[in-house]
Amino acid sequence: MxxxxxxxxxxxxxxxxxxxxxxxxxxxxxxxxxxxxxxxxxxxxxxxxxxxxxxxxxxxxxxxxxxxxxxxxxxxxxxxxxxxxxxxxxxxxxxxxxxxxxxxxxxxxxxxxxxxxxxxxxxxxxxxxxxxxxxxxxxxxxxxxxxxxxxxxxxxxxxxxxxxxxxxxxxxxxxxxxxxxxSGARYAELAALRGDPSDGLPGVKGIGEKTAAQLLKEYGDLAGIRAAALDPKSRLTPARRKNLVEGSAYLDVAPKVVQVxxxxxxxxxxxxxxxxxxxxxxxxxxxxxxxxxxxxxxxxxxxxx
Structure with a gap:
């Protein structure tokens, strides 16, 4: 049936x-x-x-x-x-x-x-x-x-x-x-990283759609990206690492706002x-x-x- x-x-x-x-x-x-x-x-x-x-x-x-x-x-x-x-x-x-x-x-x-x-x-x-x-x-x-x-x-x-x-x-x-x-499973994390002006979500400074997708591909998920930002041995550039760390307060709450x-x-x-x-x-x-x-x-x- x-x-x-x-x-x-x-x-x-x-x-x-x-x-x-x-x-x-x-x-x-x-x-x-x-x-x-x-x-x-x-x-x-x-x-x-x-x-x-x-x-x-x-x-x-x-x-x-x-x-x-x-x-x-x-x-x-x-x-x-x-x-x-x-x-x-x-x-x-x-x-x-x-x-x-x-x-x-x-x-x-x-x-x-x-x-x-x-x-x-x-x-x-x-x-x-x-x-x-x-x-x-x-x-x-x-x-x-x-x-x-x-x-x-x-x-x-x-x-x-x-x-x-x-x-x-x-x-x-x-x-x-x-x-x-x-994929759909990672889309909310991409949206949180890149932000959305139409919803009043600032995103992380310096991270647009393509960069967000690249980071998710490299580190698996948002938790992996945030862990890499705190790991001095990761391949993140100093500027990207700095922006992710400075965006920590936003990233603590953004996924819950974006996730339906x-x-x-x-x-x-x-x-x-x-x-x-x-x-x-x-x-x-x-x-x-x-x-x-x-x-x-x-x-x-x-x-x-």
């Missing part, structure tokens, strides 16, 4: 992509933008049609900047915050924010499982579901951080959209080795791909209210078949 195929959506990553990829002229009958809603529905229809998952979960950011990560690295995602916000709110385009609750209502009415857990990002939900999975997993995301979950042995791959989702690139260990010089959680307390949900809407009446009302038209029809048609 073939193991069920699980598809996990990094939902925020996809609706941001839909928002910027579908014209804002796509509006509801009363003139409100619904480009992210319709774009996401089109993405889901295409993904289900092309990849035929047995189970599907829309993973949500219940907390886009968890305090436990900020406690470890205070600069974590600071630049993405709304200026003068006292609530730590994420800066979201004005015409996208009102569409997010609509997306959630439509997914719920369709019966597509949706999981967000307070104190955790969608990445952590994805990491936990992946750790628990007993069959092939496809993770759909535009976020490179999730490359750390790729595992050829367990058949865990990432579908990384290049343009829309129609031309998503399948990322496996071979693709990671070719592009980054490391695998132990999130998840609610029980039905992950099965729905064949028909869970709440057809509500879905009909949402479709009329927001003018979801052909985008919703495509999803319903793909799910039914």
């Amino acid at each position: 073939t193991a069920p195929r699980l598809m996990l959506l990094d939902t925020a990553s996809l609706y941001f992509r839909a928002y910027f990829g579908v014209p804002e002229s796509v509006k509801s009958p009363d003139g409100q933008p619904v480009n992210a809603v319709r774009g996401l529905l089109d993405f889901i229809a295409r993904l289900v049609h092309d990849h035929r998952p047995d189970r599907l979960v829309a993973c949500m950011d219940a907390d886009w900047r968890p305090q436990w990560r900020v406690d470890l690295i205070p600069s974590y995602k600071t630049h993405r915050m709304v200026e003068e916000s006292t609530e730590g709110e994420e800066e979201i385009p004005d015409s996208l924010a009102p569409q997010v609750p609509v997306i959630e209502q439509v997914l719920d009415a369709l019966g597509i499982a949706r999981i967000g857990v307070p104190g955790y990002e969608a990445d952590d939900v994805i990491g936990t579901l992946t750790a628990r999975a007993r069959g092939p997993v496809e993770i759909v995301t535009g976020d490179r951080d999730l490359f750390q979950l790729v595992d050829d042995v367990r058949e865990i791959t990432v579908l990384y959209p290049l343009k829309g989702v129609g031309s998503a690139q399948r990322i496996d260990d071979a693709a990671l080795l070719e592009k980054y010089g490391v 959680a695998a132990d999130v307390p998840l609610p029980e949900v039905d992950q099965a791909l729905p064949r028909e809407p869970l709440d057809p009446m509500t879905l009909e009302e949402l479709s009329a209210r927001w003018g979801l038209g052909s985008s919703l029809e495509r999803v319903l048609s793909v799910l039914a078949h």
